Amino acid sequence: MATTTVIPATPAPKLNYLNNGHTLKSWLLTTDHKRIALLYLVSVTAMFMLGGFFAMLIRLELLTPQGDLMQADTYNKVFTMHGMIMVFFFLVPVVPAVLGNFLVPLMVGAKDLAFPRINLLSWYLYVAGGLLFLHCMLNGGVDTGWTFYTPYSTVGSNTNVIEAGLAIFLAGFSSIFTGLNFIVTVHRMRAPGLTWGRLPLFIWSNYATALVMILGTPVLAITIVLVAVERSFHLGIFDPNLGGDPLLFQHLFWFYSHPAVYIMILPSMGVISEVIACFTRKRVFGYKFVALSSVAIAVFGFLVWAHHMFVAGISLYAALVFSFLSFSVGVPSAVKVFNWTATLYKGSITYATPMLYAFGFIGLFTIGGLTGLMLATIGINVHVTDTYFVIAHFHYIMVGGALMGYLGGLHFWWPKITGRMYPEAWAKLSAMFVFFGFNLTFFPQFILGYLGMPRRYWQYPPEFQVLNVLSTAGASVLAVGYLLPMIYLLWSLRYGPIAGDNPWGAAGLEWKTTSPPPTFNFDETPVVTWEAYNYDEIPEPKELEAPVAR
């Protein structure tokens, strides 16, 4: 049990979730949300390395206009697996399943998530999906693109489409279970006094994400099953030669996969709200609007899917309606950016690494969002859809946005998760690598796209080479920015200074328990009597940059 002394005189091993059991079994059969979060952290990081490896192969192939590094078929499999891994096995789970899993119960003052065993099952489903995908990959891979467009995926491709689909099906259920857990936990397990209006914005955004997960993911699962059925039994669903309709697939697929974009970005938006509040020492400007904008994004996100299909052969009027609705998602997204920026006003701002990532997020998400508006403008969309313009746009949202948010959050809560500080100077350096490497990689792709370079091209006309070389150079810088944290964060596990319970002087219940937290999070159930982000009542830490070892 936890010791009763408030501050131990020596760093004698206070019982926490990390040292409460050291056997493999104590990890693999744990129902502790914090341990499951770490299991997820290890697995999604492994998948990220794999997806990143494929990304580097893509960039290397595109260094020259000729297809010379690998065969066309190989290249097609490489970009397909890059996309599938990054979307379904990294971006969708990364923030909810790692940071969300760890933080949702802590932030609402609960002992665990509502269904701890389902939470563990969710990780096993994820791992099963991941292993199946690895098997599929080693068995020859899949080449449909992550979008599985029919009839190519059902009659055109002779690769392991069904196995890849099944892997994603499993990962999808892992995501549904996470969402279910979040919804029930937020509804039923908030600490006394923690009303909806007092919830941290990270909770609001994960709640909105969970709604999308449980409403959208089943549609993807059904769609994958339909692809498998047509592929195996030649039942006409999507293939016109069998009486099916290829556009039906696109409607079903994007009905999930557009909201999935919000599964990826919303949790990171929550991270950014927490980080900005802490490092400006302020309550987030327009708390209610930021909170409700998450829900608005989740709801509107379900009404815009056909903006992926403006040139696919949908009717003129359907295109106009979906264009209009797509702009409506722009409003709550813009509201967030404006409110974060306004939060800086009259703050007391420090530039710790998480805050640098937050600055980066605001900038890159702004560019990603504005280019999204260009894509929603149908006259422009016709020209740039399926080109590198789209590639650049969604990487600004997913990598510049979601991944930057994740890295910011990982640094912000690292002392809570591990009890140790990361090395600040290295972290700042790598944040710079990420920001500049990212822009060098993806900004030239906007120009490439408007020039007309189509996506998923193994070879390309020679006039596009200079911009592609810039992009590949940027990717190398970016890779350094991603590898550095893997090294110094591991290093900090052993050599990092002891962090203390609340090294940032941050608001939020997760900072009111020890670092790392005990297995059941709080020695006694907290009672909340304050509003969120009550930074006026919390003293600033003396020196944020180098917390004193206790």
Added chain:
Amino acid sequence: MSKYLPLWPDQASTMASQVDALYIYLLFIAGVMTALIFIAVAVLAIKYRRQPGREAVQIEGSLPLEISWSVIPFFVMLTFFIWGGVIYFKERTPPADSTEVYVVAKQWMWKIEHMEGQREINELHVPTGQDVKLIMTSQDVIHSFFVPAFRLKQDVLPGRYTTLWFKATKPGRYHLFCAEYCGTNHSGMGGDIIVMDPQDYAMWAAGGTSAPLQETGKELFAAFGCSTCHRSDAEGRGPSLQGVYNSPVVLEDGRTVTADENYVRESILDPTAKIVKGFKPVMPAFQGIVSEEQLNALVAYVKSLAQPPTGTAGLQNQPAASPAQPQNMQVQ
């Protein structure tokens, strides 16, 4: 310089300059917004950096601000929507007197059939100043016909026609790309759009040897036995096809549909899908019997019947409308 580092694509169609104008407007707004946000973040972050003796001022928010930064962007976006919609409307509405060209996509090539009978692979010759309507279908998976210099793109689907139209403005050779991933050689499924002055085009077109498309269609119409039922008078077992194209057709179930290219196509491949009022479902399906090329010729033939012999000439598609060589084609 621009050969190695092009920053802006060629403009070679009437749409290109319109799309570019909108794009420049969007770039301007996006540039201003990005600059505002970047400058605001930088200035605020520096001005309000942590300083001894100064504490953060807690501000709850501001309803007027929230409303203005929701409503003003919305109205700005509305201009994007309207302008983009107008361009799209133009892009999707081919002028009535367009020259028609049939396009069949397959892994991994573009097969082009002109009304005058010329066939091309991975090349499309067109004259400047002429509206050209592409009637496209795919033999296998989804492809996408993309000409960056025209700022136009349209997916090409199996089992139906999709259309695209343009009016080329500047002679030259422009990229044709397949923009929808279609398998192994997707990135090799490209070619050239060759835009020519009308005189050059006429010379090029005169070099052909094959019969006009609707003539081929007429022969097929006889060869497949279509003409035994679809007679030119009203006595046949099938409905007369004179003037049917682009006109309303009343179906057995009471619906009225317009006999567009997709309707004609479907009625050949799967005749029972839409039965014309007063007729029996006796026509055999031609799915799997006619090739895409034969189908195109048949559709072109049926469309050529649309033109009543007299009347408002030239309003409908008169496929051999390419002014240069009607006589020429008749000789062949």
